[in-house]
Amino acid sequence: MSxxxxxxxxxxxxxxxxxxxxxxxxxxxxxxxxxxxxxxxYENKVGPRNGARVVAKAWxxxxxxxxxxxxxxxAVRELGYAGPEGGHLVAVENTARVHNLVVCTLCSCxxxxxxxxxxxxxxxxxxxxxxxxxxxxVMKDFGLELAPEVEVRVWDSSAEIRYLVIPERPxxxxxxxxxxxxxxxxxxxMVGVAKVAPPKRAAR
Amino acid sequence: xxxxxxxxxxxxxxxxxxxxFSAPWEARAFAIALRLSxxxxxxxxxxxxxxxxxxxxxxxxxxxxxxxxxxxxxxxFLRALEKLLAEKNLAE
Numbered sequence: 001m002s003x004x005x006x007x008x009x010x011x012x013x014x015x016x017x018x019x020x021x022x023x024x025x026x027x028x029x030x031x032x033x034x035x036x037x038x039x040x041x042y043e044n045k046v047g048p049r050n051g052a053r054v055v056a057k058a059w060x061x062x063x064x065x066x067x068x069x070x071x072x073x074x075a076v077r078e079l080g081y082a083g084p085e086g087g088h089l090v091a092v093e094n095t096a097r098v099h100n101l102v103v104c105t106l107c108s109c110x111x112x113x114x115x116x117x118x119x120x121x122x123x124x125x126x127x128x129x130x131x132x133x134x135x136x137x138v139m140k141d142f143g144l145e146l147a148p149e150v151e152v153r154v155w156d157s158s159a160e161i162r163y164l165v166i167p168e169r170p171x172x173x174x175x176x177x178x179x180x181x182x183x184x185x186x187x188x189x190m191v192g193v194a195k196v197a198p199p200k201r202a203a204r
Numbered sequence: 205x206x207x208x209x210x211x212x213x214x215x216x217x218x219x220x221x222x223x224x225f226s227a228p229w230e231a232r233a234f235a236i237a238l239r240l241s242x243x244x245x246x247x248x249x250x251x252x253x254x255x256x257x258x259x260x261x262x263x264x265x266x267x268x269x270x271x272x273x274x275x276x277x278x279x280x281f282l283r284a285l286e287k288l289l290a291e292k293n294l295a296e
Binding site for chain 2: 013014016017018020021023024027029030034035036038039042043084085106107108109116117118119120123124125126128129158
């Protein structure tokens, strides 16, 4: 098979994965039902809504915000979020003066318990290779232009640590509940490639 | 993420940049690797080292040729899994 890069029935990735799964199942090393359950968890259950709840709580509860900044792993566990790739989580806070951006330059390290699995762009060569050398250029690709005086801090997740950005709370949200605020928080804002937009209702 | 930004990242219109998996086999490869590590057949760090090696080899070629990837991350992921299974004699 070596040298055959065609995506034929025998050598394409789908067939290779099927062969691996069947072999491992026949040896009793994995149970396909368990594989199904993991797929369901990461496709449907673990995702950026978890992180959005963390951010909304930090915005509305100063004591929680302090705990999150001091020990994010413990603070997100308070809300029930733990698991693989959540072992050493650090929360970094955006302010009017500082903007944080997260990347994993070597592969795809990402805080699964609070954000789920990373999107395609986070794993792309373009993002990984440019986020450190040209963070403002990358953010511009996402439609985010920061004032020149804002300090940009780029966090490379490729060590043991996973990062969660606490975005700035947008103006016009003083009367919103924690649950309403969580609805505003996007995954991109918790990676640092976007800000949280003010609520649309405020324009009414 | 906007379509324009996605194009700048080199994907064209083929992929939804917000997707976690773009084909069912990607999800199963991920779940198999995670399950095997949970069961103690290897650690996730061991798997990550193999993944970094595959991604790094591809990055070198991209940097040399000045090309963008087309969302082939899970192809690296699958090769890393295959190599680790072979090393651990799990695929015999």
